Amino acid sequence: MKEINSQKANHVHKNKAKTQHRSVEKKTQHANKPVVKKIKHSNKPAAQKTQQASKPVVRNTQHEKKPVENTAHINSAEEVERPKVRYITIDSEDAGQRIDNFLLRTLKGVPKSHLYRLMRKGEIRVNKKRIKPVYKLAINDELRIAPIRVSEQKDAVSTGLTIVANLEKQILFEDDRLIVINKPSGMAVHGGSGLSFGLIEALRALRPEARMLELVHRLDRDTSGCLLVAKKRSALRNLHEQFRDKNVQKFYHALVKGHWPTKLTRVTEALKKNDLKSGERVVVVDNQQGKESETRFRVLERYRGATLVRAFPVTGRTHQIRVHCQTSGHCIAMDAKYGHEEFDEQMKSKGLKRLFLHAASIEFTHPKTEQRLKIEAPLESSLERLLSKLVKE
Numbered sequence: 291m292k293e294i295n296s297q298k299a300n301h302v303h304k305n306k307a308k309t310q311h312r313s314v315e316k317k318t319q320h321a322n323k324p325v326v327k328k329i330k331h332s333n334k335p336a337a338q339k340t341q342q343a344s345k346p347v348v349r350n351t352q353h354e355k356k357p358v359e360n361t362a363h364i365n366s367a368e369e370v371e372r373p374k375v376r377y378i379t380i381d382s383e384d385a386g387q388r389i390d391n392f393l394l395r396t397l398k399g400v401p402k403s404h405l406y407r408l409m410r411k412g413e414i415r416v417n418k419k420r421i422k423p424v425y426k427l428a429i430n431d432e433l434r435i436a437p438i439r440v441s442e443q444k445d446a447v448s449t450g451l452t453i454v455a456n457l458e459k460q461i462l463f464e465d466d467r468l469i470v471i472n473k474p475s476g477m478a479v480h481g482g483s484g485l486s487f488g489l490i491e492a493l494r495a496l497r498p499e500a501r502m503l504e505l506v507h508r509l510d511r512d513t514s515g516c517l518l519v520a521k522k523r524s525a526l527r528n529l530h531e532q533f534r535d536k537n538v539q540k541f542y543h544a545l546v547k548g549h550w551p552t553k554l555t556r557v558t559e560a561l562k563k564n565d566l567k568s569g570e571r572v573v574v575v576d577n578q579q580g581k582e583s584e585t586r587f588r589v590l591e592r593y594r595g596a597t598l599v600r601a602f603p604v605t606g607r608t609h610q611i612r613v614h615c616q617t618s619g620h621c622i623a624m625d626a627k628y629g630h631e632e633f634d635e636q637m638k639s640k641g642l643k644r645l646f647l648h649a650a651s652i653e654f655t656h657p658k659t660e661q662r663l664k665i666e667a668p669l670e671s672s673l674e675r676l677l678s679k680l681v682k683e
Contacts, residue, residue: 380431383502383523389416390423393435395502398494400438408436454492462665467525467658468518469493469503472667475514475644479505493519507533510609512626515649515667516540528657533606539653542601542611543590543669545646545676546620547633550589550597557614558584561607572627573609575617583607585614593680595636596623600650611647622647640679641672648673 384392393405393414405414405423412420413436416427456474463470471493473479478488494503506518506529520526532538560580561573574580584604591598597620601611609628615621616628623629623637623646637646653664669677 374437376433376435378433378435380427380429380433382429385427385429385431387427387523388423389414389421389425389427389433392427395504397435397438404438408438454495457489457492457496462516462667463663467522467656468506468520468529470652470665471517471519473509473514473517473649475512475670478511479508479517489517490519506530507538507606509649510612510645510647512645513542513647513649514644514670515542516652516665517649518652518654522657525657529654532654536604537655540603540649541651542603543648543650544599544601544611544615545623545637545673546597546599546615547623547630548595548597548620549592550587550599550618550620552589554587554618556584556586557618558582559614559617561610561613563608571608573607573613575613581605581607583610583614585611591677592683593677594683595633596680598677637676640676642676643672646673646676 378396389409390402390405393400394402397405408414409421409423415421415434416425416431418432418434457471460472460474461469462472471489473489477492480488480490490503490505494500497503500521502521502523504520504526506520506526509515509517518529520529529538559575560577561583562576562580564572564574566572582605586602586604588600588602589597590600599620601615603610612622612625612628616625621628621630621633624634624642625645625647648669649667650669651664651666653662655661656663
């Protein structure tokens with residue numbers, strides 16, 4: 291009996307050891323699995339739930355819970371998250387646009403030349419057929435996209451993590467159709483020309499769940515203030531139409547040199563772009579070959595040696611307000627391209643370090659509700675401090 295019981299005990303001990311070994315093996319396997327966190331914003335409007343409901347269907351051909359045979363070989367999340375075949379069903383929001391534009395927006399980080407090569411080779415198909423880059427998507431089109439490793443440009447984004455975090459505080463209005471943000475001075479609206487990323491790339495990092503974020507219009511790099519960003523293609527089309535029909539009104543605040551005449555309420559000098567040998571682009575007054583331009587002005591406050599004016603650009607030419615101020619003899623403070631050196635030195639001595647041009651408000655009709663909205667962006671503290679140092683007349 292003792293011998294039998296001993297054998298049973300040994301058998302039970304071995305089974306228990308195997309069970310413990312399998313348990314440890316499962317824990318080890320689980321520990322090596324990358325942890326993915328979803329960031330949710332408490333101030334996200336409820337309307338976005340509807341947006342997510344209409345999100346294109348994306349199917350993966352590989353199972354997410356594929357067992358890992360040897361966890362010892364997994365050193366990073368990149369080895370687990372391999373590119374997979376994607377299937378996307380086109381809905382009404384994406385229908386009507388060229389497939390190359392859709393892919394550039396959907397597959398962020400993939401070069402345009404690479405996408406064109408994939409389409410030529412048939413690695414990207416629509417309804418199981420090869421297509422050309424000019425193909426226009428239709429509702430219920432089924433896209434098949436071969437595995438593509440997308441560059442996320444982590445290094446570029448990490449260099450601006452502080453800027454990305456601060457952008458949350460600069461959002462003036464947001465719903466499921468659009469965002470109005472108070473763009474900081476010194477930040478380009480998008481990457482390029484030696485810049486790894488701009489405001490739109492930072493916004494996409496801030497709103498990773500957003501299916502689409504596209505600039506409706508632009509602001510110069512050194513100009514701050516109201517900037518419109520669309521979250522749906524229908525909103526983008528609607529707002530572009532409003533700009534074409536002059537249904538959008540933008541008002542700027544600018545600190546200019548000298549005593550701006552009260553009667554000078556309208557400047558209509560035609561403007562022309564010139565590219566210098568250095569590659570720099572400047573805008574000059576050219577009433578023969580230039581494009582028709584109009585800016586309306588109103589005096590807000592007078593200071594000793596300077597005037598705070600409100601500018602309303604009727605047309606939207608490049609550098610329009612800056613050049614119209616310059617040609618009127620009243621350059622904007624700290625304008626490196628069209629400014630006045632002596633005036634800039636005076637303002638610099640009082641603490642001004644940036645162009646004093648601010649998109650103070652924007653007025654438009656909401657694409658969905660059709661209500662008229664006016665969004666205002668406050669002056670940044672550095673500009674307020676400068677004005678407090680100037681002597682009023």
